[in-house]
Amino acid sequence: MIAFILRRLAQSAFVVAAMLVIVFFGVNVVGDPIWMLVSPEMDQQQIAETARAFGLDRPIWEQFLIFLKNAAQGDLGRSFIHGESAIKLILDRMPATLELAFVALFMAILIGLPLGLYAGLKPESRISRMIMAISILGFSLPTFWVGLMLILTFAVSLGWLPATGRGPTVSILGIETSLLSLQGWKHVTLPALNLALLKISLVIRLARAGAREAALMDYVKFARAKGLSQSRIIGVHILKNIMIPIVTVLGLEFGSLVAFSVVTETIFAWPGMGRLLLEAITRLDRPVIVAYVMVVVVLFVVINLLVDLVYSALDPRVRLTEATS
């Protein structure tokens, strides 16, 4: 177990290091950020001074060494635009993004699981066919287009929910959250639903496949023969067994929720780190781009490790020491 964790950590460190090199050079090859930092009225000398102040006059490999030295101390550079530490900018906006991603994750389970179970247990019914058609659409529709339609329907036409921004936040144990007020929930509903759509489709498919398989198993037949109620068979015997793959996949998909939030946050003006990334890309704010990628890669690595550990706890058949061979 410990050997497994150590090996995985070593692999993860390699992945993070590889991404660091790729992203740093990738972002620094094209475009000259100096033109973002100076105003047109500046003369050559002033431009040169600004470049020196940001270390942009040095050769790229020297910039990289300086970046590495600072990164080792937890400093990923200063934003060209905000003038603040890039990593702090991102961590400040992270709670909003994580909040959105978590709500989307729960929506995916709350909506997807019952629909998928129904479609799996009654595969021939007309409603089941409709559910599957919706899940195919959910895979095909581009996220941003669904977001637009949600705004158009629920915010513009019906006026039920706000289309932009985040509700008032309160601080609990140092974490800012907007989920403690009705206004906050109203604000989070549409963006979270938008973000959840792909995952709802995914859960429907997983739950349907799992339920179809489980319904034929001996333990279900036995439970039926014992005279248990239908709701108990579904709620306890079937659900327990199909939850393992669903939890695993959703755990792994959490990282992609965070990544896709770039799109959702932009549409709904949600003040998270995805919007920060987009702003950084359009304005060539290199330190923020690099810092964002590093934060997300670390997040991915941690999530993958956690999912592996949780999986082994849920399913005793999985032995982690063997997984490395």
Added chain:
Amino acid sequence: MSDTALPQTAPPPAPAREETPLRRFVRSFFEDRVAVFGLGLFALIVLLALAAPLIAPQNPYDLSAVDVMDSRLPPGEVSGEGFTMWLGSDGVGRDLLSGILYGLRISLTVGAFSGILAAAIGMAVGLIAAYAGGRTESAIMRLVDLQLSLPSVLVALILVAGLGKGVDKIIIALVLVQWAYYARTVRGTALVERRKEYVEAAQSLGLSHARTVFRHILPNCLAPVIVIVTVQTAHAISLEATLSFLGVGLPQTEPSLGVLIANGFQYMLSGSYWISVFPGLALLLTIVSINLVGDRLRDVLNPRLEK
């Protein structure tokens, strides 16, 4: 000709036409009505895009044809020039139907180019990995795994951050996002094919490595690739639209469907819904039609489902 010269008593029973693999494939594809609908819809969309300059009521690039006075007309209104704008007009007075027809051209071109390039590169890399084995293979597959572990949107965003705007750059970014899918699939299939006798036969005949790989192994790995081409092309079109919508994809001078939707977004909250909705519907129909075809291809080409 010589047949007709023979004295014919009774017409010989028409010999059952040889069921070639291709014919069987076409026949089983057309058994599914939904897939045929998808294929027809996609063909229609491509046709409309190709014929855009002929059938569009207006050339949206021609500044002299566009009148700002016509801006934000709702669907069905008549423009100042006297033709009906069936889908309304956008923020600067361009006919939306014409804009969509021209936008389809750009979206489809970007999707097709990036799909073909990614398939070519991915297949070559996957084949080389499978054929070479050893260090080459593990190095390539490490890279593939690393890329596929990250969501495609994120990879694409980082790439455009480095590359910048423009049609060529977006195509490069989409190719770099997609090649790994082809490489992984082709390597998997090629690993199986490599062990078969015909490869050994080709090698014993003294054929060059390149000839063995590309003339003998490659044709046998194509079935799964065809499925991925459809799915990935739809994905590429969707991804390009997403990037353009976010303002980091195609520039305003190349108004793909994504750019049109982005332009309409600012008017949506004030009620001019059509500027975003109709290009979005066109995008939707394109993606869904390709996916319907891809779904059917997957079923038809899957050897495990063969009757």
